Structures are given as structure tokens and as C-alpha cells.
Amino acid sequence: MASGGGNTLMLKRLIRELKPYRWQLAAAIFLTALNAGVPLLPPQFQRRIIDDALQRKDLHYIILLIAGLIGIYLLNSLVDSADSYLRHVLGQRFIFDLRTRLYEHLQRLSLSFFESRQTGDLMSRVTNDVRSLEMLVTHTTEFIIVDSLRLIGIIILLFSMEWRLALWALLPVPLVAIILRWFNKVIRPTFRQIRKDMGMINAELEENLAGMRVIQAYGQEPREFQDFLTVCRAYFQDTVRAILRWSTVFPGVRFLSSAGAALVLGVGAWMVIQGELSVGTLVAFVSYSAMFLEPINRLTEMDNAIQEALAAGERIYELLDSQPEIVDLPDAQDVESVQGAITFEHVSFVYPSGIEALHDVSFRVEPGETVALVGPSGAGKTSIANLVARFYDPTEGRVLLDGVDVRQIRLRSLRRHVVTVLQDTFLFSGTIRENLLYGRPEATEEEMIAAAKAAYAHDFIMAFPQGYDTEIGERGIRLSGGQKQRLALARAILANPRVLILDEATSSVDAEAEYWIQRALTEVLKGRTAIVIAHRLSTIRSADKIIVLEGGRVVEMGRHETLMQRAGLYSQLYARQVEMVALPYAASCTET
Incomplete structure (x- = not known):
């Protein structure tokens, strides 16, 4: 020009x-x-x-x-x-x-x-x-x-x-x-x-x-x-x-x-x-x-x-x-309540860069189930999470919520029922209160405190002189990694979604923080459909269903015991995690 x-x-x-x-x-x-x-x-x-x-x-x-x-x-x-x-x-x-x-x-x-x-x-x-x-x-x-x-x-x-x-x-x-x-x-x-x-x-x-x-x-x-x-x-x-x-x-x-x-x-x-x-x-x-x-x-x-x-x-x-790629379709509807059943029907997905992330993926998550996504880096775990929340649309196939194509649900309505908690926790500059109420500003004081208690965050919040009105700095810089994770989980509990997409983040925190985060996770997952990008052995073992991904394809699916008996990719990944957990313990014994 x-x-x-x-x-x-x-x-x-x-x-x-x-x-x-x-x-x-x-x-x-x-x-x-x-x-x-x-x-x-x-x-x-x-x-x-x-x-x-x-x-x-x-x-x-x-x-x-x-x-x-x-x-x-x-x-x-x-x-x-x-x-x-x-x-x-x-x-x-x-x-x-x-x-x-x-x-x-x-x-x-x-x-x-x-x-x-x-x-x-x-x-x-x-x-x-x-x-x-x-x-x-x-x-x-x-x-x-x-x-x-x-x-x-x-x-x-x-x-x-x-x-x-x-x-x-x-x-x-x-x-x-x-x-x-x-x-x-x-x-x-x-x-x-x-x-x-x-x-x-x-x-x-x-x-x-x-x-x-x-x-x-x-x-x-x-x-x-x-x-x-x-x-x-x-x-x-x-x-x-x-x-x-x-x-x-x-x-x-x-x-x-x-x-x-x-x-x-x-x-x-x-x-x-x-x-x-x-x-x-x-x-x-x-x-x-x-x-x-x-x-x-x-x-x-x-x-x-x-x-x-x-x-x-x-x-x-x-x-x-610039036009948004993900928009409400003309015939999209609001949904007042959902059961939480999620279905992938022959889903393939290619990123705008041309990289194929998923190929012909099919599975079903029943209401209230916790499903763990397991696989090596780049297997397609995050892509599945992005498609459920409709940050992207599948290149082929359908993603269904309670039997309804998510493209037929208005975005604001869909994301009111489907909440994502990322591994890289993002908190806004402001107070703890403002961050907790972010997903549900109309929540009462009692509801906010109850959510914080459920996420085992209330005690450390009240340890601050200003309590819930404590300024946390840009991106929560004044908080530890474990504290930020628990605030993110409390925010998700307060939003009260029927479907929770969770990228576990315990590998970067100390043992005490990991303990409290795991207890908070137990509360968060109660009564909800959960898709968890799993990193912890305890989450993997207790999941109702484990979906094993490799190269954008579902290679195994089942409960922990069943998959271990098959001696496939899952058993290899699990054995590798057991070995990684055992290494620090063995090292401490050697030093003693």
C-alpha cells in the first residue's frame, strides 16, 4: 500500500x-x-x-x-x-x-x-x-x-x-x-x-x-x-x-x-x-x-x-x-445445565501451522468420570483439552457434550460449564479475592471462602495480614508455586463447572505443596467430569479411565490394572515414572 x-x-x-x-x-x-x-x-x-x-x-x-x-x-x-x-x-x-x-x-x-x-x-x-x-x-x-x-x-x-x-x-x-x-x-x-x-x-x-x-x-x-x-x-x-x-x-x-x-x-x-x-x-x-x-x-x-x-x-x-476462527454458529444455543458426557467421534485435528496433532481419535467419557490422558510429549493430550473447551475446532469429526456438538453451543455457555485449569497457572495483578471471583463475580463471601477451604487455600490466605484482600503482584509473583496452584483450583471450584479440564502441575513444587495440591484435587474432582493431563502416579492409578496417546492416535484405553497387564506403551511410561520416583529415594539411602 x-x-x-x-x-x-x-x-x-x-x-x-x-x-x-x-x-x-x-x-x-x-x-x-x-x-x-x-x-x-x-x-x-x-x-x-x-x-x-x-x-x-x-x-x-x-x-x-x-x-x-x-x-x-x-x-x-x-x-x-x-x-x-x-x-x-x-x-x-x-x-x-x-x-x-x-x-x-x-x-x-x-x-x-x-x-x-x-x-x-x-x-x-x-x-x-x-x-x-x-x-x-x-x-x-x-x-x-x-x-x-x-x-x-x-x-x-x-x-x-x-x-x-x-x-x-x-x-x-x-x-x-x-x-x-x-x-x-x-x-x-x-x-x-x-x-x-x-x-x-x-x-x-x-x-x-x-x-x-x-x-x-x-x-x-x-x-x-x-x-x-x-x-x-x-x-x-x-x-x-x-x-x-x-x-x-x-x-x-x-x-x-x-x-x-x-x-x-x-x-x-x-x-x-x-x-x-x-x-x-x-x-x-x-x-x-x-x-x-x-x-x-x-x-x-x-x-x-x-x-x-x-x-x-x-x-x-x-x-x-482479523476475524476470529472460533465463533458462535447462527443456530448455536445456550445450555442451562449439563450432565458432563464427552464424546470424540473420529476426530482429527491439524493446527494452522500444518502440524497434525490428532488422527481419527474416538472415545467417550461418562458423566462424573475422571479420565487421565497419558502419553509422551507431543502426543496430542493438550489438543484434546483445547477441542473440548473449543479453543479450536476439529479438522474432521465431532466433539460432543451430552450428545450435542460443541459447535452448536454458544461459546459463553460452553465455557461456563467447561473450565480449564492450566499447568502454567495465570493469576491477575490484584487481590486474592479478585482472582478467586474472576470466573464468578456474583459469588457470595461464604461461597468464596468455602471454595478456598475446599482447595486447602484458606489457611495460607488468612496467614497474610490482609487476608483475601492481599495484593499478589503481577502474575501472582508474591505467592509460591503451590499457593498459586491452590488459588487456581479454588477459582475453578467457585466457578462450579460440570466439566473440568486439568493439567496437573506438581512436578515443579516441593513435597508439602504437592501434598496440599493433591488433597485439593480430590475435592475439585468430586462429582465432576474431569479430563486430566496426568503427571502423577496417584492420579493415573485412581482414574476411571486412562487414554494413552502416541503420535496423535489413541493406542491404548482402559483402567490402570488392565493396561499394565497388556505390557504396552502405558506400562513402559508407568515403569519409567516409578523409576523416576524411586531415584531420589535411592540416592538418599546411598548418602545415609
């Missing part, structure tokens, strides 16, 4: 975005037009003073003209103040609506969208790119309207005073237009790249701040600094390239404008000597010529801001034009 046609399309889209604000915009344009026209009056007063009042030596007329001049300056100040206020309020309203619309749209996009994008780049679009559009609406547009109207007014006045001299004043304009047309074509891709560079900087910064503990633990600060230096250097180099082009072109434009003004002064002086022009008219003409140069120079400089805003607009509208 580097072409002039691309610019036009983007500007048309921005104009359509401003339609809801047309009345405020009309008022702002009216004030802006006044702001453009009022400064054109003083040179006419100067002309009258020199050609009429001084010639007549009429002091009263001079005082009258000076008073009128002061009145015009006062009017200009009042109009400028009102214009500035209205434009800034309009700009802030436009940006407020656009930014919140962007955020709301992001909430609707599917999980696959976020898995293929960098968080920092998305943040840059919602912050920096939107800010560039705000500058366009609030400032750049004003300059364009004011300067364009002022240029038209000046040209009319110049031709009305002396058409021959006006032609000399306009002599540089065609050459300036040709230069700017070429510059627009050259500079647009550079500004687009600068926007991408800023997104990369935000992405790198966001990732580093989030992973600071890992960076410091492995002593990788120099490496991460070099990576950040690389993206900053790219931004610097592309920005310098744009500055070089800008500083090469625009001084030339200003030179042409100034040379035109010098020609006007020279030709005008000659016409005064020849008696073809009055001194007052020449003074007014020179004043208008100077005013003529100012909007031309500013319009050329505004081109920089326009190109930057258009590049930002491309990135914003690319985001707004």
Missing part, C-alpha cells in the same frame, strides 16, 4: 471512522476555517494605513484602523482557543473509542491468533499506533485544513491585488508538488518498517521483563541485552534513513519557497518604481507571501506525520480486519 491509491484508501477509511463524530467535527472545521481566515485580515489593515491613512495624515483614521487590528488579534486568540479545545476533545474521544474497540476485538479473536503473534507487537498497535492516529486527528488534520484554506485565501487576495505579481509568487509551486509526490512514494515503506521495528522493541521488552527471573537465573543478561540492542539498532537505522530523506527533501522545498518570496520582493519593488504598484500594496503582498510560505513549509513537514499515521493505520486495521 505504498502507492497513492493505497494512501487514498486508507484516508477514506479514516474519514469513515469519523462519521459518528460528524457534528463535533463540523463545529471543529467551522472554527478551524475561522482560524484560517482571521489572520488574513491584518495585511489589509496595514495596506490601508500606508496607502490611505498616512497619505491623508488622518490620525483618527489611523487610531480606528489600529483598534480594528487589535480587535482582529483578540478574535484570533479566542477562535484559536476554542478550536484547540474542541479538536483535542474530539481527538481524545476518537482515540478512546478506537482503543477500546481494538481491545474488545482482541478479546474475540481465537487462540490461534495469539499463538502466532508477539504480545509486545500487539501492545504497540493498541498504544503507539493509536497515538499516531490521535496526532493525525488532533493536530495534523487541523494544520491541513487551516493551511489549505489559508493558501486558497492568500492566492485569491494576491490575484485580486496584482495578478502578475501573484504568478511570480506561485512559480515554485508546481516543482514543489512534483518533489512531494515522489517523496510520498519513497518514504511510505520506510515508515511502515519503523512501525514494525517499534513493535519488535515492545515485544522484546515485554518478553524480557516477563522472563527476568529466568534470565538472571541463567546469567543471560548480556545475551538478552545484545538481542534488545539488535532490535533497537534496526529502529535507529530505519529512523535515520527516514530522517536523511526528510532532511534532504524539505530544505530544498523551503529553499524554493524562499526563492519565490525573494522574486516577489524584487519584482514588486520594480513595479513600485515604475508606478504600477503602491507601497501599501507591496507591503501587504510581501506579508501575504511570507504567510504563503509558512503553510507550504508546514504542509510539507506534515507529510512526515501523515505518512507515519497512515503506516500506523495499516497496522491497526490489519488487526481490526
Whole structure:
């Protein structure tokens, strides 16, 4: 979209975005037009003073003209103040609506969208790119309207005073237009790249701040600094390239404008000597010529801001034009209650990247059953969990909840009954109370405390001075791994889902935390259908059904005892886990 046609399309889209604000915009344009026209009056007063009042030596007329001049300056100040206020309020309203619309749209996009994008780049679009559009609406547009109207007014006045001299004043304009047309074509891709560079900087910064503990633990600060230096250097180099082009072109434009003004002064002086022009008219003409140069120079400089805003607009509208892959079908229904029966019918699933995760998978989970998913890394366990919660749709086959295809259930309704507790527990910055109530804000105090007790979290919560109102920091950084897991389980209990998808996370916590998490799990799973991505031997042994996956296929299915007798993949995986559990014990005995 580097072409002039691309610019036009983007500007048309921005104009359509401003339609809801047309009345405020009309008022702002009216004030802006006044702001453009009022400064054109003083040179006419100067002309009258020199050609009429001084010639007549009429002091009263001079005082009258000076008073009128002061009145015009006062009017200009009042109009400028009102214009500035209205434009800034309009700009802030436009940006407020656009930014919140962007955020709301992001909430609707599917999980696959976020898995293929960098968080920092998305943040840059919602912050920096939107800010560039705000500058366009609030400032750049004003300059364009004011300067364009002022240029038209000046040209009319110049031709009305002396058409021959006006032609000399306009002599540089065609050459300036040709230069700017070429510059627009050259500079647009550079500004687009600068926007991408800023997104990369935000992405790198966001990732580093989030992973600071890992960076410091492995002593990788120099490496991460070099990576950040690389993206900053790219931004610097592309920005310098744009500055070089800008500083090469625009001084030339200003030179042409100034040379035109010098020609006007020279030709005008000659016409005064020849008696073809009055001194007052020449003074007014020179004043208008100077005013003529100012909007031309500013319009050329505004081109920089326009190109930057258009590049930002491309990135914003690319985001707004992205459509969610997982949406409610037209005939989708709400479900008030579910039994919790889950059925996979010949399900195959290929990720957008082209990787096949599941192939012809079929099984059934009865209401209230706990099913453990077991298999090596990449076997398809997480893919099954994602399909049940409908973060993705199967490529082939059907996923049923109580005999109903999950695609026929509204997403909000489905996820009210199906809750996922991830291994990588995510807690929001805020209080413990806010995090517990996240899935069910209307829950009572008693219900919240009961859920915390069921997850064996109440005691450690009350050990904090502020109890449930304790601030836990960004992503729960002030809590231990075990505490975060129990809060996540309490949040799931409070949401009271009929189906629970659980990725066990006990391998990264100490023995005491593991004990309390396991007790909490026992409470969480009571009376619920549960699909557990199992890591613990106790969970595997006590599961009603074990589904063994390998390469995206179901290779074994049954209870623990049955699968052990078959001496297949499950027995190998189980033996490996037993060996891993036994190793620390054997090591401690050796040390003793």
C-alpha cells in the first residue's frame, strides 16, 4: 500500500471512522476555517494605513484602523482557543473509542491468533499506533485544513491585488508538488518498517521483563541485552534513513519557497518604481507571501506525520480486519445445565501451522468420570483439552457434550460449564479475592471462602495480614508455586463447572505443596467430569479411565490394572515414572 491509491484508501477509511463524530467535527472545521481566515485580515489593515491613512495624515483614521487590528488579534486568540479545545476533545474521544474497540476485538479473536503473534507487537498497535492516529486527528488534520484554506485565501487576495505579481509568487509551486509526490512514494515503506521495528522493541521488552527471573537465573543478561540492542539498532537505522530523506527533501522545498518570496520582493519593488504598484500594496503582498510560505513549509513537514499515521493505520486495521476462527454458529444455543458426557467421534485435528496433532481419535467419557490422558510429549493430550473447551475446532469429526456438538453451543455457555485449569497457572495483578471471583463475580463471601477451604487455600490466605484482600503482584509473583496452584483450583471450584479440564502441575513444587495440591484435587474432582493431563502416579492409578496417546492416535484405553497387564506403551511410561520416583529415594539411602 505504498502507492497513492493505497494512501487514498486508507484516508477514506479514516474519514469513515469519523462519521459518528460528524457534528463535533463540523463545529471543529467551522472554527478551524475561522482560524484560517482571521489572520488574513491584518495585511489589509496595514495596506490601508500606508496607502490611505498616512497619505491623508488622518490620525483618527489611523487610531480606528489600529483598534480594528487589535480587535482582529483578540478574535484570533479566542477562535484559536476554542478550536484547540474542541479538536483535542474530539481527538481524545476518537482515540478512546478506537482503543477500546481494538481491545474488545482482541478479546474475540481465537487462540490461534495469539499463538502466532508477539504480545509486545500487539501492545504497540493498541498504544503507539493509536497515538499516531490521535496526532493525525488532533493536530495534523487541523494544520491541513487551516493551511489549505489559508493558501486558497492568500492566492485569491494576491490575484485580486496584482495578478502578475501573484504568478511570480506561485512559480515554485508546481516543482514543489512534483518533489512531494515522489517523496510520498519513497518514504511510505520506510515508515511502515519503523512501525514494525517499534513493535519488535515492545515485544522484546515485554518478553524480557516477563522472563527476568529466568534470565538472571541463567546469567543471560548480556545475551538478552545484545538481542534488545539488535532490535533497537534496526529502529535507529530505519529512523535515520527516514530522517536523511526528510532532511534532504524539505530544505530544498523551503529553499524554493524562499526563492519565490525573494522574486516577489524584487519584482514588486520594480513595479513600485515604475508606478504600477503602491507601497501599501507591496507591503501587504510581501506579508501575504511570507504567510504563503509558512503553510507550504508546514504542509510539507506534515507529510512526515501523515505518512507515519497512515503506516500506523495499516497496522491497526490489519488487526481490526482479523476475524476470529472460533465463533458462535447462527443456530448455536445456550445450555442451562449439563450432565458432563464427552464424546470424540473420529476426530482429527491439524493446527494452522500444518502440524497434525490428532488422527481419527474416538472415545467417550461418562458423566462424573475422571479420565487421565497419558502419553509422551507431543502426543496430542493438550489438543484434546483445547477441542473440548473449543479453543479450536476439529479438522474432521465431532466433539460432543451430552450428545450435542460443541459447535452448536454458544461459546459463553460452553465455557461456563467447561473450565480449564492450566499447568502454567495465570493469576491477575490484584487481590486474592479478585482472582478467586474472576470466573464468578456474583459469588457470595461464604461461597468464596468455602471454595478456598475446599482447595486447602484458606489457611495460607488468612496467614497474610490482609487476608483475601492481599495484593499478589503481577502474575501472582508474591505467592509460591503451590499457593498459586491452590488459588487456581479454588477459582475453578467457585466457578462450579460440570466439566473440568486439568493439567496437573506438581512436578515443579516441593513435597508439602504437592501434598496440599493433591488433597485439593480430590475435592475439585468430586462429582465432576474431569479430563486430566496426568503427571502423577496417584492420579493415573485412581482414574476411571486412562487414554494413552502416541503420535496423535489413541493406542491404548482402559483402567490402570488392565493396561499394565497388556505390557504396552502405558506400562513402559508407568515403569519409567516409578523409576523416576524411586531415584531420589535411592540416592538418599546411598548418602545415609
